[in-house]
Amino acid sequence: MSARILIAEDDRKQADLVRRYLEREGHRTTVVHDGRAAIDEARGRWPDLLVLDLMLPGVDGLDVCRVLRTERDLPIVMLTARATEDDLLLGLALGADDYVTKPYSPRELVARVRTVLRRAARAMTAETTAHSVGGLVVDTERHEVHVDGAPVDTTPGEFAVLACLAASPGRAFTRPMLLERVGGFGRDVTGRTIDVHVMNLRRKIEREPTRPRRLITVFGVGYKLARDGGPDAP
Incomplete structure (x- = not known):
C-alpha cells in the first residue's frame, strides 16, 4: 500500500537512504532534520506514518512523539542508537508502534513500516x-x-x-x-x-x-x- 510518510532524521545521508528505500516501495515521503520541524510538518500535513529518530536536535524524538500522540492517532516507527530495554519501553509507552535500533538494514525498516501500516489498516477495516x-x-x-x-x-x-x-x-x-x-x-x-x-x-x-x-x-x-x-x- 502507498502511504505518505514523514521522515525525521538529523543524519542527512541516513535520511536520504531511508527516503530512497521507502519511495522505491511506492510511498511518498517528506524529510525533516530536527524535532521542531517534525512537529510543524506533521501538523501542517498529517502523514500516514512517522519514521522518527530519537536523537534529534532541538526537540528530541521522545518529545516529538509525546506531543504528536496527544493530538492524533499517528503510527510511529522510532529509530535510535540506544539499544537498552528501558529506552525501548519508554518509546513504546509514549506511543511508538515499532522500534528499530541502529545500525539497521534499510530493507528491515521498510518491512517494519509495511507491518505497521498493515496493522493500522486492519484496525480500520475489521x-x-x-x-x-x-x-x-x-x-x-x-x-x-x-x-x-x-x-x-x-x-x-x-x-x-x-x-x-x-x-x-x-x-x-x-x-x-x-x-x-x-x-x-x-x-x-x-x-x-x-x-x-x-x-x-x-x-x-x-x-x-x-x-x-x-x-x-x-x-x-x-x-x-x-x-x-x-x-x-x-
Whole structure:
C-alpha cells in the first residue's frame, strides 16, 4: 500500500537512504532534520506514518512523539542508537508502534513500516465493528474506544491489544499470543512490550489503575478482559 510518510532524521545521508528505500516501495515521503520541524510538518500535513529518530536536535524524538500522540492517532516507527530495554519501553509507552535500533538494514525498516501500516489498516477495516464489555466499547471500524460513554485516546499498539482482548472477553491471552495477534513489533521486542501497553491502557480505562477491574492479570499466563468489568465494577 502507498502511504505518505514523514521522515525525521538529523543524519542527512541516513535520511536520504531511508527516503530512497521507502519511495522505491511506492510511498511518498517528506524529510525533516530536527524535532521542531517534525512537529510543524506533521501538523501542517498529517502523514500516514512517522519514521522518527530519537536523537534529534532541538526537540528530541521522545518529545516529538509525546506531543504528536496527544493530538492524533499517528503510527510511529522510532529509530535510535540506544539499544537498552528501558529506552525501548519508554518509546513504546509514549506511543511508538515499532522500534528499530541502529545500525539497521534499510530493507528491515521498510518491512517494519509495511507491518505497521498493515496493522493500522486492519484496525480500520475489521469486519466486526464494535465489542462492548461492561461499559467498555471498542469500535474497530471507527478505531474508537469509549469507557462509560466517554472517549478514550489510544495508540495503535494499545488499540490492537485492547481489540484482541475485547473480541474474546474472559479468555486469557499469553504475552506471545498478544504479540502475534497485534502483528509483532520486531526482533528487539520482548513480552514486556505487552506489559507496557497494558499499563498504559489501565491508566485510561480503569478507575483505579493499581486495582484493575477490567483488564485483569492472569498470574502465570498473561492478561484477559473481564466479561462484566470485574466483580467490583460499578
